[in-house]
Amino acid sequence: MDIVLTDWQILLLKVGIVLALVPGVTLVAGYAEHKVMAHLQHRLGPMYPGGFHGWATLLADGLKFLYKEDIIPAAADKRVFSLAPFLIFVPTVLIYLVIPVDRALIVEDLDVGIFYLLAISSVSVIGVLMAGWSSANKYSLIGTFRAAAQLIAYELPIVLSAAVVAMLAGSLSLVQIVEAQRWPFLFWPPGIGLAAFLVFTGATIAELTRPPFDMPVAESEIITGPFTEYSGMRFIFSFFFPEVANMVALGAIGATLFLGGYRPIVPWGPLEVIPGVVWFLLKTSFMVFLFLWIRPTFPRLREDQLQKFAWKFLIPVSLALILAAGAWVLYV
Amino acid sequence: MATTERGIRNADEVVREAEETQVEAPRDRIGTEEMILNVGPQHPATHGVFRLLATIDGEVLVHAEPVIGYMHRGYEKLVEQRDYRQITNLVSRMDWLSGINNEFPLWLAVEKLMEIEVPPRAQYLRVVMVELNRIINHLMFFASFGAELGAITPTFYAFREREEIQQALEMATGGRMHFGFFRPGGLKEDVPRGFFAQALKGVRQVINRLPDYENLLLGNEIFKKRTIDVGVLEKEVAYNYGVSGPIARGSNITFDVRKDEPYSCYDHFDFDVPYGTNGDCFDRFWVLVHEVVESAKIVEQAIEGMPTGPIVGKVPRVIQAPEGEVYVRTENSLGELGMYLISDGDRRPYRLKLRTPSYSNVSALPHVLENTFVSDMIAILGSFFFVLGDIDR
Numbered sequence: 001m002d003i004v005l006t007d008w009q010i011l012l013l014k015v016g017i018v019l020a021l022v023p024g025v026t027l028v029a030g031y032a033e034h035k036v037m038a039h040l041q042h043r044l045g046p047m048y049p050g051g052f053h054g055w056a057t058l059l060a061d062g063l064k065f066l067y068k069e070d071i072i073p074a075a076a077d078k079r080v081f082s083l084a085p086f087l088i089f090v091p092t093v094l095i096y097l098v099i100p101v102d103r104a105l106i107v108e109d110l111d112v113g114i115f116y117l118l119a120i121s122s123v124s125v126i127g128v129l130m131a132g133w134s135s136a137n138k139y140s141l142i143g144t145f146r147a148a149a150q151l152i153a154y155e156l157p158i159v160l161s162a163a164v165v166a167m168l169a170g171s172l173s174l175v176q177i178v179e180a181q182r183w184p185f186l187f188w189p190p191g192i193g194l195a196a197f198l199v200f201t202g203a204t205i206a207e208l209t210r211p212p213f214d215m216p217v218a219e220s221e222i223i224t225g226p227f228t229e230y231s232g233m234r235f236i237f238s239f240f241f242p243e244v245a246n247m248v249a250l251g252a253i254g255a256t257l258f259l260g261g262y263r264p265i266v267p268w269g270p271l272e273v274i275p276g277v278v279w280f281l282l283k284t285s286f287m288v289f290l291f292l293w294i295r296p297t298f299p300r301l302r303e304d305q306l307q308k309f310a311w312k313f314l315i316p317v318s319l320a321l322i323l324a325a326g327a328w329v330l331y332v
Numbered sequence: 333m334a335t336t337e338r339g340i341r342n343a344d345e346v347v348r349e350a351e352e353t354q355v356e357a358p359r360d361r362i363g364t365e366e367m368i369l370n371v372g373p374q375h376p377a378t379h380g381v382f383r384l385l386a387t388i389d390g391e392v393l394v395h396a397e398p399v400i401g402y403m404h405r406g407y408e409k410l411v412e413q414r415d416y417r418q419i420t421n422l423v424s425r426m427d428w429l430s431g432i433n434n435e436f437p438l439w440l441a442v443e444k445l446m447e448i449e450v451p452p453r454a455q456y457l458r459v460v461m462v463e464l465n466r467i468i469n470h471l472m473f474f475a476s477f478g479a480e481l482g483a484i485t486p487t488f489y490a491f492r493e494r495e496e497i498q499q500a501l502e503m504a505t506g507g508r509m510h511f512g513f514f515r516p517g518g519l520k521e522d523v524p525r526g527f528f529a530q531a532l533k534g535v536r537q538v539i540n541r542l543p544d545y546e547n548l549l550l551g552n553e554i555f556k557k558r559t560i561d562v563g564v565l566e567k568e569v570a571y572n573y574g575v576s577g578p579i580a581r582g583s584n585i586t587f588d589v590r591k592d593e594p595y596s597c598y599d600h601f602d603f604d605v606p607y608g609t610n611g612d613c614f615d616r617f618w619v620l621v622h623e624v625v626e627s628a629k630i631v632e633q634a635i636e637g638m639p640t641g642p643i644v645g646k647v648p649r650v651i652q653a654p655e656g657e658v659y660v661r662t663e664n665s666l667g668e669l670g671m672y673l674i675s676d677g678d679r680r681p682y683r684l685k686l687r688t689p690s691y692s693n694v695s696a697l698p699h700v701l702e703n704t705f706v707s708d709m710i711a712i713l714g715s716f717f718f719v720l721g722d723i724d725r
Contacts, residue, residue, distance in 0.1 A: 041488040138369050142391070142706060211482055212554055220377045220480045221710045299555045300482025302707040303391060 014107050022093050026245045029288060030058045033244065036292040068232035073136060076229065080134035085230070085238035087127030092242045094120045095249040100175045102262045102276035113174035114162050117253060118155070121207070124242065125151040128216075131238055132226030143225015146303050147216035150206060153310035154213075157203035160318035161196040164325045165257045168192075178261035186258055189328050192321055197258040199318050201290065204250045206306065208243065210291055212298035213306055251287030252280070259283045366394060369706075373402045377480050377710045380720030382694075386701075386709065393709050396701035398694055403724035411684045416442055416516065416651040419681070423671075424510045426688060427722035430469040430665040431507075432461050435514040438684075440595060441660040441673040442516055445653040449646065452639040454518035455597040460634045461504070461513065463627040464497050464531060467538060469665035470578075470624045473717045477617055478549055480714035481558055486549055493541060496534030503527050516651050518644035528635050535628040545621060550614075559613035563700045563712035566611060573696035577667025577689050578619045579716060583611030589663040601633045613715035620717065652679050664689050666717055690722035 005013070031046075034057060038045025050056025072078055098113045100106040110116050125148060132144025166172055168189065169180035182188045186197055206213035217225045217239070227239040255261060261283070262276030301309070366389045373381035381402035387395040407426065411419045416438075423438050424431035436458065443450060450458075471490040478486030498508055504523040505511040513520050549555050565575065570583040580587065588605040590598045606622035608615025653675035661670040667689025676682040693716055700712055 037484075041485050042492070043488060138367060142369075142388075145390075211484075214482065215707065218482060218707070218710075220482065221707055223376065296483075296485040298483065299478065299549070299552060299558060300707075301554055302558060302705060304705065305557055 018093065018096050018107060022096055022245055023241075025248050026241055027058050029248045030240075030244045031055065032288065033292055033295075034058075036289065037296050040293065040296050062236065065232050065236050070234065071229070071231045073229050075136035077134035077136070080130050081229075082234070084127045084131035084134065085234050087130060088124045088242050089127075089237045091120050091123040091127075092245045092249065095246070095253075098174055099249065099252045100178060100256060100261055101280050103175065106175060109173060109175050112172045114166055114172045114177070114257075117174075118159050118162060121246075121250075122151065122155050124246075127238070128226050131230070135226070135229040137228050139222040140226050140228045143216050143218075143222045143228070146222075147209065147226060149303070150209065150213070150216055150306065153307055154203045154206040154314075157199050157310065157314040157318045158207060160315065160322060161200040161203065162257060164192065164196040164318070164321050167322070167325045167329055170329075174256055174261075178256060178263060181260050181263070183260075183267050189325075189332070192324050192328060193258065195317065196321050196325075197254070199314055199321065200254060200258065201287075203310075203314060204254060205291060205294060206310070208247055208250060208291070210243075210247065211295045212301050214300055215303045215306060218300060247291055248284065248288055251291065252284045254287045255280065255283035259286070364389065371709070373399075377713050378720075379476060379718075382713075382718070382720055382723070384697075384701075384709075384713070386706075388706060391705050391707075393701055393704050393706055396698050396709070398697050400691075400694070400723050403720050405725060407725045408684060408686055411681055413680065415679055416653070416681070419684070420514060421510065421512045423686070424512060425721060426686065426725045427469075427664060427666060427669075427690065427719045428509055429472050429719055430465045431510045432465045432501075432505075432513060433469075433662070433664045434669065435512070436462055436596075437660045437662040437669055437671045438673075439514050439516055440662065441658050441671050442651065442653055444658050444660060445656055445673065445675055446516070446648075446651070448517040450518055450596075451642045451645050452597065453522075453641045454643045454645070456634045456638050457519055457523060457643065458514065459597060459601070460531065460631055461501065461511070463630045463634075464501055464534070465511075466627045466665045467535070467624050467631075468494050468497055468501075470620050470627070471538070473620055474545065474549075474617075474624075477620075477714040477717075480710050481555065483549065483552075483555070486545070489541070489545065489548065493534070493538050496530070496537055500527060500530040500534055503530060515644060515647075517647040518642070522643050528638070531631060532635060535631050538624060539628050542621070542625065550618060550621065556614065558707075558711055559617060559715070561610065561612050562708050563613045563704065563715060564611050565616075565696060565700050569696060569699055570611070573699070574692040575667070575696050576692065577664070577717075578623060579616050579667065579693050579696075581605065581619045582608040582616035584609050589661055589668055593661070595660070595662060598630075600637070601630045603627075603629050603633075613711050616715045616717070650679065652677065653681070661687070666690055666719065666722065667693055686725060688722045688725060690718035690720075691725075694718050694723055 034045045046054030046057035048054055049060040072081055095117060097107045098110055098117055100109065128147045129144055132140040132147070165177060169177040171177055171180060186193050209216045217227070224239060227235060230238050262280040264271040264274060264279055366387050369386045369388050370383070371386055372378040372383040378384070383399040383402065385397040385399060386393050407422055411422060414422065420435045420438060423434045426434050471494045475487040475490035501511065502508055504527050505513040565579065565583045567583050567585060570580050570585055575583070576587070584607060586605055586607045589595070591605050603626045606619050606626065608619050653673070655675060655677040657672070657674040659670060659672045661668050668687070669689055670687030672685035672687070673681055674683040697716060701709055704712065
């Protein structure tokens, strides 16, 4: 018997899958962050919760946050304060809609995939601004303006380096982009691909406000910046969850745009048998590991140094890359 | 000198620009005003209850005013009610990271007044313990300075190395922070078997792993960007505020009490005094890291040449300093620790003035902090290596 689903049922199914998948991915990545950092620093990391190598650490953490008192500061703008986590959290989930996990395994293959993705990922800065401003806390205020300035500065290199890829692929659809990439992905076209990848990765780390670009949330300076006043589940949904989920999402985007997404790393018979999902997950894990690796290695930059790095280095470089890519498309 | 004071000059420009726009723009449209940011007493970068009233203009710190006293415990009055033997445990709680260092000048002062001869083995052992303690202290600041600049790994490196030395000290004294091991005329008891091996193991481990440290922090481009020419403390200013220790040596003051005015048996050992030339955060930190090597050298030499013999000199049953006064200064982990002891012949001191290094060092903070960035403020606070108990005592 054939099961025929109506459009609405399919939509519901998709929404259900994404809503279930995103927290799962976040938990795995969060656990990976604990463990990778721990082993880079020659310690064991969480070992007890759940029994086997502390696999349930994040579940226990979540439970703890659930039980925490929900505090809204007396001086805070209560409505804005409680609305902000949603504005940060929802775009994070929306990013996952257009990531092609396999050739046909994608929630929505939009024609304007990249465009949608970049647009959605910058919405969350409004939430950050709301959170910081409504908290009525001076540290949050400093952090908020740092976050706003940083996200504006680093949105540009991301957009420009993604534009390089779009130009070379001749499409904005993410599936088309993956299909258009030629082996060896990162090194094709020579120089341009690798440079665009480096610009993209650097800007991504800044966009994620991860170390060494974590000034907006610098713990030792301004105490998680815009989220100083958040506690309990609000803290999870405004800071921790989006940070990790975004990290995975942007890692997946990096893998899609530059590393050939779900396609095998070498176009060779036996490797083609391995399903695309596996390749995609491997490449995404590599990107996530890169982010995790950088964190315990470097100290934090200063905000003005970061802005200089963006405006004086990354943006000119990515503009030059666009020129080079244009020349490549036209003449080669 | 084109590159020096770059961070500060940048901040100057920003302030000037802000002032200009404030004058030109109509008041009802754009108005900027300074904001007072209260840093501490509960702030992660102040390691303790240190408070800083910072007047900031955007990211620029215009003026900073340290507020201290949240931890004042009245030690100078308390010691007047205590027997000399009880004081040793009080003063070890001043700079709690280098407990055994604090006990040193107290007994030097008492021994000087009572004219007690300390046997050579006790002197050597004292130096070993003090230098081991100095290494522990410096590694702690290595960890915390990294953490303040956002590097999390140095903490774990430093604590791994600290542990070996902690264990050596624990073997001998039974304590990990407040050792209480010095006695008038010597030490509480001789060190147990295996102490020297453990101490050497710890010390050599530190020396072997120092290149790692240099790669991780001192050689790191971002670290250099954050610290070089940031928070410059000029030599003259350092003199005027009575700054001492690694911070003063970062500012090209090559004074070290151990070297220039040797006490106990420090003149028996061969060691260098590392110093910086610019007086910025990087130099202070560089001096701190390299002092660890010098301390390690002293420990190795002392253990090699360890004399045998008693560990306590001829001491009367009752410690009762004769009438008189004496000033003794030693090189504590964070600077010059002075104790001015006045005795009226009682079992208790008539007055004990404590000159603690952190107190004088922190007094130079407002000068250094002026016109820096908020992020620099954290770097500068971290590079001033202070212990709250040592400021307030």
